[in-house]
Amino acid sequence: MKFPYSEKVLEHFRHPQNVGKIEDADGKAVEGSPACGDMVSVYIKVNPEDKRISDIKFESYGCASNIATGSIITELAKGKTIDEAKNITWKQASDALDGLPPIKAHCSVLAVEGLRSAIRNYEERHGLVKEKTHTTVETVSKRLKRVMNPLTGLDLVRTNLVKEIEVKDGTVRVVMDLPPDHQFAPAIREEIMEKVEPLWDVDKVEIEFTV
Ligand code: FES
8 A cells, every 4th residue: 555655754754763751741731632632742851051951852642744753853852942943933943854745744733833832831830921011811811722621632622621711810710611520621731821821921720610
């Protein structure tokens, strides 16, 4: 059978580089693809002196294209400064893989988004965010659109699991349409915390589960 993939994609899919988790990561992110419901986690270690990425790992719950892009993008980002790594595009990643079928473009977008979010997470945790816009309901909703609902593989917002978002005096309140004892409630809580807590002007995140 002829695969619609380049040799490079197959090579990186079969022998992906930098797979795994960094326990004491300086920045990390889980990104979900609104297009297919797959997910990728990216972990980075950053040298505080020159802001270069000294180590990077990823875990993919996506398809072959996503694994191959995760592999290539972590190779491209390693040793770069966070500002340089932020500017790596999905097109560069896909070119480095000798191209991906157009229907698979979102898979490389997902890997690139994962890298950018991990860098963003590092910047937020280290007070390095330059454009300090105030957090609004819109900001929170955007972040929740990147958290997958494990029941459907679609994001929390699109599957109407988010009942209410309130932003007031540094406190973000999220009300979820899910019973508190639901099997996925702890995982969802943790992911919302990870996405919302690092925002520079957020002091407290309250998550309620209720039906
Ligand atoms: Fe979901 Fe490729 S189809 S990441």
